Amino acid sequence: MIRNVMRDQGRGRFTAAAAVGLAAVMLLHAWIPNRPGNLGSLVQTLLPWTGLAVAPLLAAALVRRSRVARAAVLVPALVWAALFGPALVADHRAPAGAAxxxxxxxxxxxxxxxDPAGTARALAASGAQLIAVEELVEPAAATYERVLAERYPYHYAHGTVGLWSRYPLTGTRPLPVMPLPRALRATAETPQGPVTVYVAHLPSVRVRAAGFTAGRRNAAALRLAGEVRTGPPGRALLLGDLNSSTRDDAVAPLLGGNGLRPAQEAAGAGLGFSWPAAFPVARIDQILFRGLSPVSAWTLPATSSDHLPVAASFRF
Incomplete structure (x- = not known):
């Protein structure tokens, strides 16, 4: 019997070791160093997809007829279920409507x-009171202004980001968080009280031979966190393309001392991937909130963009 156990362990040792290593990556992703090449940031961005490795590991364990390997494969499967299972089984209905x-x-x-006109109409059809748009460029920017003007009489834009509102906007100002004009702040004067709204489009990231090029994004996120920290207290929303998942340590300064929370994680059904629109693999478009009670979060149908619009609803 001892010989059989040893033979079983020998057959499955590589599969078992790989399974334990995969579970360690899932559990300890926050400790993966970003040097070299921002590896930790890349792993955190793609963390939900680590579950795909469980299937080939299980197949290898079955082929090797190793009980040890089969048991080891259960570890990353259970860890993945603990990390992402709650989001998959959540029963948040969207949109929340009158609630x-x-x-x-x-x-x-x-x-x-x-088709900027069609995109603008689709955003207006969502019924949202606040609409943030990134990558506003001429002549499309004028089209968004024209199409949205009737339902959203209040509007403020800075560079390539803009905010449309059904409520008056006060305290509008650009935010100097990056060299390009891609961040702003405004206060929406709602019937229930003011809400500070930040709109930002952080620098893009790329996977290159040198690694995950996220340095400019990380620096901009840190400066944006400083703007939120020194901005008005109380209710706040941060809307935009952060080019980052909320599991990425790059946005930790935004989520930590500023009290912001991701609406998708708090009230969304599923993982809410938003990019690329044809086959979303990551959620890099975010709605973060503070001082509000989340009701629901969801992705809207595809427009002519390479991103999906994302939405969230709140109670005061």
Missing amino acids: ADLTAVTHNADDANP
């Missing part, structure tokens, strides 16, 4: 969008 006091939408509309 919500405030609904916000954010959309990277794509500077090459061939």
Whole structure:
């Protein structure tokens, strides 16, 4: 019997070791160093997809007829279920309709969008009181202004980001968080009281031979966190394309001392992936909130952009 156990362990030792290693990556992703090449940030961005490795590991364990390997494969499967299972089984209904006091939408509309008018109409059809748009470029920017003007009489834009509102906007100002004009702040004067609204489009990231090029994004996120920290207290929303998942340590300064929370994690059904629109693999478009009670969070149907719009509703 001892010989059989040893033979079983020998057959499955590599599969078992790989399974334990995969579970360790899932559990300890926050400790994976970002040097070299921002590896930790890349792993955190793609963390939900680590579950795909469980299936080939299980197949290898079955082929090797190793009980040890089969048992080891259960470890990453259970860890993945603990991390992402609650989001998959959540029963948040979207949109929340009359149950919500405030609904916000954010959309990277794509500077090459061939149908800005149709995209603007789709955003307005969401019924949101606040709409943030990123990658506003001429002549499409004028189209968004024209199409949204009737339902959203209040509007403020800075560079390539803009905010449309059904409520008056006060305290509008650009935010100098990056060299390009891609961040702003405004206060929406809602019937229930003011809500500070930040709109931002953080720098893009790329996977290159040198690694995950996220340095400019990380620096901009840190400066944006400083703007939120020194901004008005109380209710706040951060809407935009952060080019980051909320599991990425790059946005930890935004979520930590500023009290902001991701609406998708608090009240969304599923993982809410938003990019690329044709086959979403990551949620890089975010709605973060503070001082509000989340009701629901969801993705809207695809427009002519390479991103999906995302929405969230709240109670005061």
